[in-house]
Amino acid sequence: MRAAAYLLLASLLLVAPAAAQQLPDPLKIATEGAYPPFNYLDDQGKVQGFEIDLARAMCDEMKVTCEFVVQDWDGLIPGLLSQKYDAIIASLYITDERRQRIAFSDKYYQVPARFVVPKSSDLKITPEGMKGAVVGTQRATSFERFLRDRFPGIDLRVYATMDEAYLDLKSGRIDALMGDVVAASEGFLKKPDGAGFEFRGPEYTGSTWFGYGAGVGVRKEDAYIAKAFSGAIAKLRANGVYKKLSTKWFGFDVYGG
Amino acid sequence: MLAFLADHLGAFANGALITLQYTAASCLFGAILAVPIALMRLSRRAEAFWPATAYVFFFRGTPLLAQIFLIYYGSGQFRQGLESLGLWSLFREPWFCAVLTLSLNTGAYSSEIVRGALLAVPHGEVEAAMALGLSPLQRLRLVVLPRALAAAWPAYTNEIVYQIQATSLVSIITVMDITGVARVIASRNFAFYEAFATAAAFYLAIVYLVILVAKRIEKRLHAHLDEVESVGKRIGGP
Structure with missing residues (x-):
């Protein structure tokens, strides 16, 4: 009986944090849609660009479906803070000023x-x-x-x-x-x-x-989402998918030093 | 909020000055446009009626935002043509494009207010003026316009209030009015709520002041009516 109780407790401890870390599915990602070739709207009004391809690859890596929301640039962070979407992928640079309000994944590109x-x-x-x-x-x-x-x-x-x-x-x-x-x-x-x-x-x-390059922006309380993106970026860097996408859009590796 | 105000009140005051200037300038030019346009709209001559009608139709039928983009970025594409006319030095300035668009926009709406008021002038008064032997121009200047403008004033006050708020769109062509200042401060400090609450307070204050002044003008324009009313009360009273 006692052993069973411990087992239950142990399993709760194991499962509970995992449940809290469940990524939202679908994951809503905001982008600007006006910053070619990183993110822009094509003739049909669909989002395109390096960051969109990369975001799709990251979502595949994280095994979630992603939905894109187009949002004007200076409303991106306010919209995130007011729960309109879960993440920003819009060439948003990781700066110390922004870090006071939101959390970031590791960088996924950096250019001067x-x-x-x-x-x-x-x-x-x-x-x-x-x-x-x-x-x-x-x-x-x-x-x-x-x-x-x-x-x-x-x-x-x-x-x-x-x-x-x-x-x-x-x-x-x-x-x-x-x-x-x-x-x-x-x-x-x-x-x-x-x-x-x-x-x-x-x-x-x-x-x-x-700052320190462009990163995926999330609400501070959602740091686990940023962490999942960081993991996905590292994997895409390692398995060559990142390089393929970067070459497709720019002809060189845009990750930076 | 207080610390925020202490830091940024100066910037907002500068923005308010721009908003006031753009409102005043566009309302002035709009009003100057309104009377001739209204008269043209009432004219039976096709060469007067159609251009004025097309102008009013266009500026009332399209969003102000689109008009601002059209005039600002549109003029940028016709730089050579404008340069040969000597107009580029004006069109290259955001303030000029902003005031021009705002004036043309409010001119169209104001002309409709004036047109309605002209139609509302009692026919008997015009006939009386004719009987007195006044020429058409004298009738317009001495009888029809004063009557029409007094009637148009309350609706026109509304147009001015609308115009104050319409100026907030000019921040999209880099003008630093109240809204432009709020946007810059909001993004720099992530103080979205404080910045736009302050902007709203500034707009409210300006609108309140304008309504106050407009009410006083209205009283003067209708002074003769007040007189009649009080006489009426005296007669009908106990």
Whole structure:
């Protein structure tokens, strides 16, 4: 009798934590859908991109079905905190500031940030050289924080999406923009609209602003979901699936050092 | 919340100033547009009626958000054309595109208010003015417009209040009005609730002030009616 009670207790102890760790199924993942080639909407309005492929692979690895929710960039974290979805996969950088409000998986890619200017521009990329220059970037990004802190003399314009900043750089409303090198190159410079524009100045990686790469964001109380994603990322790195997806979208490994 | 206000009140005050400027400028230009457009809509001449009707139809029939995008990013694609007209230096500025769109939008709605008020002017008064030998222009200036504008004022107050709130859309083209400031502060500090509660309080305060002023103007416009009413009371009273 006593042995049976112990057995029951032991089995409860074993099962209970496992039950609490059950991943939500379907797992709802929010993405921006406006940051090509990482995540964007195709002509049919379906989410596509490197992060979407990677998210699907991670979900397969975690044995859950995933549903994507498209959410404007600056509403991503508020929506997560108000339980609208379970995770964010939207090139959200793991920064110390954000870590105070949400939890992250390990990083799944990391690329530096850089200025893009017209080739004809004589802008010098220093805080003095850019004094008074009109610079655009996306609102609520690491780029915005960096520009406000390190380039206080510029006339900063913040956009809801990166695509809108590209449009204004193209039309000449802004003198420069800041973005990550892969998105700016694939989403703008390599397209017809991007002819006549180039990267200028150093690559920026300071972890104060740009953090430790892009990670899956979850609510703090859901740290186990982040952990499951971290496990999936490690597996996909090891079994070559990550490399295959990265090569498909970028032609190189975007994981970073 | 108090610490939040202490840190960001200055930024919100700057945003409120922008919101007030954009509201005032667009209401002014909108009002200037409204009267001629309303008269054109009432005209029997096709060359006056159709352009005005098409304008009102377009700006009342499409969302303001789409209009802002259309004028701001649309003008960016026609830079060469606008440059040759010497207009690009204006269109390149977000404030210009914002005020232009807001003015055209409120102009369309206001013209309908004015048109309704013009139709509501009692026919007898117009006939009386004709009997006095007033020319068509004199009739318009001395009889019809003053009557119509007094009648239109309460509805127009409503339009101004709507316009204050409509300006919140200009933050999508990088203008730092109250909403733009709230968005930046909310994301920087993750203080979504505080930032938008503060923004809402600022809008409420502005709307309240505008309604207060509008009520006083309404009283003046209808001063003669108050007089009649009180006379009526005196006669009918005990």
